[in-house]
Amino acid sequence: MTELQSYGVRLADPDAGAQSRRGGAGPSDHKAMTLDGMTIMVPVHTAPAAQSPFEIAQVPSGATRILRDGLPLAEVSFPRRPRFYDLVSTDGVPYWKIATLHGRDVLATTVLQECVRYQSRAKTCQFCAIGQSLAAGRTIARKTPQQLAEVAKAAVALDGVTHMVMTTGTPPGKDRGCAVLAESAAAVKAAVDLPIQVQCEPPDDDAWFARMKEAGADSLGMHLEAVTPEVRARIMPGKAQVPIERYLSAFEAAVPVFGKGQVSTYILAGLGDTREAILAMCEALLARGVYPFVVPFVPISGTPLEHHPAPQPAFMKSVLQPLADMVRAAGLRATDIKAGCGKCGACSALSTYERGIG
Ligand code: SF4
Numbered sequence: 175m176t177e178l179q180s181y182g183v184r185l186a187d188p189d190a191g192a193q194s195r196r197g198g199a200g201p202s203d204h205k206a207m208t209l210d211g212m213t214i215m216v217p218v219h220t221a222p223a224a225q226s227p228f229e230i231a232q233v234p235s236g237a238t239r240i241l242r243d244g245l246p247l248a249e250v251s252f253p254r255r256p257r258f259y260d261l262v263s264t265d266g267v268p269y270w271k272i273a274t275l276h277g278r279d280v281l282a283t284t285v286l287q288e289c290v291r292y293q294s295r296a297k298t299c300q301f302c303a304i305g306q307s308l309a310a311g312r313t314i315a316r317k318t319p320q321q322l323a324e325v326a327k328a329a330v331a332l333d334g335v336t337h338m339v340m341t342t343g344t345p346p347g348k349d350r351g352c353a354v355l356a357e358s359a360a361a362v363k364a365a366v367d368l369p370i371q372v373q374c375e376p377p378d379d380d381a382w383f384a385r386m387k388e389a390g391a392d393s394l395g396m397h398l399e400a401v402t403p404e405v406r407a408r409i410m411p412g413k414a415q416v417p418i419e420r421y422l423s424a425f426e427a428a429v430p431v432f433g434k435g436q437v438s439t440y441i442l443a444g445l446g447d448t449r450e451a452i453l454a455m456c457e458a459l460l461a462r463g464v465y466p467f468v469v470p471f472v473p474i475s476g477t478p479l480e481h482h483p484a485p486q487p488a489f490m491k492s493v494l495q496p497l498a499d500m501v502r503a504a505g506l507r508a509t510d511i512k513a514g515c516g517k518c519g520a521c522s523a524l525s526t527y528e529r530g531i532g
């Protein structure tokens with residue numbers, strides 16, 4: 175799994191199976207695939223994937239196999255196209271433009287598809303493609319609470335989604351999107367009983383954590399992405415203006431509200447942070463009850479980092495294996511998270527190392 179997520183995979187038939195994800199906020203250019211009962215996100219549209227030793231091809235029996243250097247490794251299947259994708263909201267927007275299926279059973283949406291950090295390439299996070307899916311007409315700029323409630327209800331009823339991720343581009347206001355996430359969570363919760371993770375930057379006022387929780391958010395993600403000052407300034411010059419200390423104080427305020435292990439962060443390994451720097455940050459996070467979801471960086475086509483190498487599998491293993499031990503020692507578990515990326519786990523092998531099968 176570590177190798178697949180680092181190298182990606184070539185598709186003999188690019189349209190095989192369920193749809194892949196291009197553009198959007200956070201990691202992208204993946205395809206969800208199920209191997210040995212586990213659904214993982216594997217890069218397929220990236221530059222490294224084109225050179226990958228892994229290939230997916232149909233064998234004469236009709237089965238779909240994953241091959242390594244031409245030799246069959248395992249059977250693979252793809253989550254089917256969700257039924258809710260065929261529906262249209264009461265105000266005329268196709269549901270698939272409002273929210274998408276991630277992994278096997280996660281409904282994911284970017285509530286605001288515009289971001290104050292995405293105005294100029296000098297300030298934008300270099301890995302992010304939030305504007306690309308909007309420019310390509312694959313999503314809409316703002317999802318209303320009513321639209322999200324409609325889609326969530328249908329995705330639970332028709333496709334059995336079990337939790338929801340609501341992320342957002344950062345709007346100009348000081349709340350950093352918390353107000354819009356709170357009203358969106360409230361609308362979804364009023365329509366359907368679905369655990370929700372909200373994701374945002376640390377807001378100006380820690381009182382937003384309780385407001386989002388009261389509105390219906392079950393867990394919270396505040397994503398560091400990179401951990402050392404030099405890497406932060408280079409990779410995400412706008413977001414790096416929010417100091418690490420502010421993230422740590424925000425985590426300290428949020429954990430008592432959401433509970434130990436229900437607040438998480440996303441760290442992209444492979445952007446220049448050393449193994450030691452990542453693990454030291456994870457230790458500081460775990461001491462605060464924060465789940466550190468470390469994922470391999472995926473160079474998304476069309477972003478300034480599209481030709482940046484993906485991390486080597488040996489590097490990922492050297493981070494994730496000890497990290498899994500640290501997570502266990504801190505008494506946290508991916509499976510205890512109520513909703514969100516850490517629970518889904520499809521973008522990283524971390525949870526498989528936690529279970530001792532990485
Ligand atoms: S880990 Fe997060 S970003 Fe990755 S597939 Fe799951 S919900 Fe989506």
